[in-house]
Amino acid sequence: MKLKDRAALVTGGSRGIGRAIALALAAQGAAVAVNYRSRADDAQAVVKEIEAAGGRAVAVGADVSDPAAAKELVEETTRLLGGLGILVNNAGVSDDGLIYDVAPDAWWDVMKVNFGGAYHCTHAVLGQFMAQGDSTIVNISSAMGERGWIGQSNYSASKGALNAFTRSSAIELARFGVRVNAVLAGFTPTELVGEVLRKDGGKGIKRQIPLRRFATVEQVANAAVFLAGPDSGYTTGELLYVDGGFSAQLGVGRP
Secondary structure: OOOOOOOEEOOOOHHHHHHHHHHHHOOOEEEEEEEEOHHHHHHHHHHHHOOOOOOOEEEOOOOOOOHHHHHHHHHHHHHHHHHEEEEEEEOOOOOOOOOOOOOOOHHHHHHHHHHHHHHHHHHHHHHHHHOOOOOOEEEEEHHHOOOOOOOOHHHHHHHHHHHHHHHEEEHHHHHHHHEEEEEEEOOOOOHHHHHHHHHOOHHHOHHHHHHHHOHHHHHHHHHHHHHHHHOOOOOOOOOEEEEEOOOHHOOOOOO
């Protein structure tokens, strides 16, 4: 187990990619704090699944878009787990729509969670991470943060900000032994992208992906665990694409 005796916090860990990351970290021996905003029952279910497999986990509620709540989340996690060395900023929301059609504050509602949550939690862990060294931060971002897509302007902007934050914070924190990387997930069927896939079950989008299939939450989680663990010990400031080749092509990749 590569993460034995390590403690991790996964924001938005009650469902989807966050749930898969929490389970994958625990499978590698980490004690895991499963953060949730409103789905306490789902978070407890993840905790029970980890405990049933012989791991250790706790559920901790907090709205990470609130800096004070993020600070309390980190403090409570550290207290309950006896320390903290891995932060996975996964909490995210979407509010798809054309720029002309969406409400004027739609961008802010998305930005304050997708970017603000990562910023607040990162800020909250830095005191102990910088002091202890050998700590890792993994931001769960999206290929949309580096490319454009109709109806995704506010979501793409929030993930683009997260990608820039990943690079800058990695450079700033390297001298303290704190590594910061991001996973740029492609189309992964979860509640977050349900509306995008509803039109035809995602067949039209799938035809545009070189591997001709969507990512699974487990594949994204495996990338996050790699970046959180010792196998990526010389990697920082990296944006790791897990998108089936979607971002590597020009247009739809064929004439």
